[in-house]
Amino acid sequence: MRDVHDDTEPLDRGTLDALAGAAGRVEDAGVRWEALAARITAAAELPLARRRGGWQRTAARWSGRMLPLAAAAGLLLAVGIALAPARETGLVLEEVMAVAASDGLGADYVGLEAQDAFLSTMLNGGE
Amino acid sequence: MVDDAELVERVRRGDREAFGGLVQRYQRRAFAVAWRFLRQREDAEDVVQESFLAALDKLDSFDATRPFGPWFLRIVANRSMSQLDRARVRATDPLHEEIAPASGGVEADFDRGETAALVRDALAELSERQRLVMQWHELDGLATAEIAEALGITESTVRWTVHAGRKALRERLLARQEGPDA
Numbered sequence: 001m002r003d004v005h006d007d008t009e010p011l012d013r014g015t016l017d018a019l020a021g022a023a024g025r026v027e028d029a030g031v032r033w034e035a036l037a038a039r040i041t042a043a044a045e046l047p048l049a050r051r052r053g054g055w056q057r058t059a060a061r062w063s064g065r066m067l068p069l070a071a072a073a074g075l076l077l078a079v080g081i082a083l084a085p086a087r088e089t090g091l092v093l094e095e096v097m098a099v100a101a102s103d104g105l106g107a108d109y110v111g112l113e114a115q116d117a118f119l120s121t122m123l124n125g126g127e
Numbered sequence: 128m129v130d131d132a133e134l135v136e137r138v139r140r141g142d143r144e145a146f147g148g149l150v151q152r153y154q155r156r157a158f159a160v161a162w163r164f165l166r167q168r169e170d171a172e173d174v175v176q177e178s179f180l181a182a183l184d185k186l187d188s189f190d191a192t193r194p195f196g197p198w199f200l201r202i203v204a205n206r207s208m209s210q211l212d213r214a215r216v217r218a219t220d221p222l223h224e225e226i227a228p229a230s231g232g233v234e235a236d237f238d239r240g241e242t243a244a245l246v247r248d249a250l251a252e253l254s255e256r257q258r259l260v261m262q263w264h265e266l267d268g269l270a271t272a273e274i275a276e277a278l279g280i281t282e283s284t285v286r287w288t289v290h291a292g293r294k295a296l297r298e299r300l301l302a303r304q305e306g307p308d309a
Contacts (some may be wrong), residue, residue, distance in 0.1 A: 008289065015246075018245075018300070019261070019262075019266065019296065021246070022244075022246040022250055025266065026163070026266070026267055027162065033155070036172055037150045037154060040154070040175070041147050041150060044146055044180060047183050051138075051141030052141030
């Protein structure tokens with residue numbers, strides 16, 4: 001949005017000089033900018049290193065936790081896959097046997113064998 | 128050229144070179160801000176250094192979607208004011224509030240001149256904050272947004288202050304040119 005004071009005409013050179021004369025110019029002629037920058041950067045070395053270290057420590061901490069967890073999870077998965085069919089087969093057999101025992105199928109099965117043997121003897125003339 | 132946002136992001140990760148980039152980019156403006164408060168080169172340099180370190184310390188709370196310059200210069204202004212307060216407490220002779228003419232040949236010549244006296248009078252009628260706005264804007268080349276953030280005022284107020292200050296200066300100088308009989 002355009003401000004109502006945006007169109008204020010800048011001060012002319014003479015007025016600016018007068019303003020500078022009255023208010024004073026920033027006395028930066030004696031500043032050694034490169035030395036100042038070097039001083040500031042040197043003073044910031046420790047906090048900067050802390051920032052770098054902090055990031056690395058965080059990453060290391062996470063990788064330290066995650067790698068064993070990932071390895072353990074992978075191992076469990078592999079064991080689970082390897083054992084899953086055998087366990088399932090075993091369970092099915094156990095269930096079948098249990099049902100067979102409870103329903104008396106085992107006895108019936110034995111009775112059928114005996115009947116077969118009797119019929120075979122009769123038909124083959126007592127062999 | 129790498130923009131401020133990228134430098135800030137790298138500094139957050141501890142990049143020394145990026146921090147150096149921000150220092151190179153802002154140390155002169157920071158010095159100008161500090162000097163206007165303190166008027167001592169060494170003190171202003173110290174405040175600039177402290178401000179960069181404070182900015183580094185507070186960088187995680189800085190909203191990276193906003194411009195870095197105004198935020199940083201606000202830190203410089205606050206540090207300068209604190210330093211000024213400490214100096215005032217220490218000094219047995221309190222610092223003068225009125226505009227102090229700068230030392231040096233050219234400025235000394237102006238001090239003796241009628242024009243400088245008129246301008247100084249005009250500036251003296253402004254509040255300290257208004258004077259800072261005029262000096263930073265007209266002499267030191269700070270952006271409106273930077274001045275606004277540094278002083279905790281709106282950009283509109285900065286523009287209004289510049290407008291009023293220019294008007295006052297022009298009127299005084301015009302009155303002098305026309306003379307008392309005009």
